[in-house]
Amino acid sequence: MPELPDVEIFRRTLDRHGQGRPVRRTTVAARDLLVDVSPQSLGRLLKNRSLVETRRHGKYLFAGREGGDGWLVLHFGMSGSLEMMERGDAPPETACLVIAFDEGGFAYLSSRRLGMIGWTADPAAFASAHHLGPDALAIGRADFVAALRGHRGAVKCWLMDQERLAGIGNVYSDEILFQAGLHPKHAGSSLDDAQAETIFEAMRRVLEEAVAAEADPARLPDGYLLPQRLEGGRCPRCGQALDTLRACGRNAWYCPHCQAPDEVSG
Template sequence: MPELPDVEGFRKVLESCAKGRVIRRVDVRDAGVLHGVSARRLRDALEGRRFTEPERHGKWLLAHTGGPTLVLHFGMTGQLVCGHPDDAPEAHDRVLFTVGGDRQLRYRDQRKLQGLWLADDDSDVVRLLDGQGPDAMAVDRAEFEDALSTHRGRVKTVLTDQSVLAGLGNLLADEILWRAGLRPTDRASDLTEAERRRLYAHMRRTLRSAVTAGCVPPRDSWLTGHRDDPDPTCPRCGDSLRRSRVAGRGTVWCPRCQKDGS
């Protein structure tokens, strides 16, 4: 599933491919990815406008035009790619935006679990993002620590709750907790001040590296690089990794490096 680093990568694709360019044509190949807007209304609202500076909040991408804002969520399998109008569409290219005559921005999604919305103005954007917590890249330490201390759920569940903190998914949460030496089943509200600060510091460092990579990279030195191995071992201590489920999510952790919690 695309997480914050992936969506930041899509923001950069949108910026490099389409920023400042006139939207010449909107081709909706599959209206099943549209939410609350018809294909005709999407075309009428966007054709002739220019994409301006895009923004990201958590896993949401905001494609501003100086008027309506195209709002994108990538669900499990969504992507944003830049191509040429003459390139044949791929099977899962759902909506094509021809910009400036020689580039085409493509929303590609196999499973279609989320999709595209159209916000007429800033109040519509606020409404669509209502219930989202602060962005994980922008949240300050005090706000982060306060969110953890006031939630009694397991720390992984809290980290991946988009209403608490926007942008973290399964891979990032496991990686950050492993780096911080905390078990995913620890209660968030039971963490000490030192543990909360350590978790925040590792979240910031992990996100910076992942954003640079454009994904949660499966490096040998990362937990992510070993979680799908047949017999995964911890890249830090060499012990066998454990697999379990936390709030229905497949979870990987190291019983030696991640201390026993509450």
């Protein structure tokens, strides 16, 4: 599933290649992904208007049209992505939305059609209406520590809860906890300030490094879990075989030696 680093890369790509280019045509191939907007109204909202600003909140991407009076909203679900297109390119088979400029355009792809395409007057109001917590790269240290230490459940579950902290999913929560040296089921309420701050610092570092690596595990620095997060994978620190467990309904990868259980939440 695309997480904050993936969506930040999509945002930067759209910002770099789509900003200031008038929209000439909008084609919706997956009406079921539209929320609070029809294919016809989306086309009217964008036609002959340039996209002049992009924002991201957690896993949501916002593209604002000129005039500052409306924003296209994209959520990428389980398998979505964004692909820029050159003039004459045929839309990929999995394209759910195609926005064409005079020269090229971009396609919103989703093979499993589990994402969302919408429209909002204001990204902050949208985030509030959808009960999104603070963005994981925007939350301050003190707020992060206070919120995490007040959570009685597993730290991994708190990191993945979009109403508490927006942007982190199963993959990057594993990496963050590995870098912090904590078991996925360590109880948030049992953390001291120093441990919570270690998680905060690991979160910032991991997300920033992942963006710099364009969310490619092979390009991450040495010592990262993600390239080994597969069957037969071994800890990049101690060499021990990685293990998995169920947490928050998801399969968590961790090192039993480097992330030995201490205070865990069932």
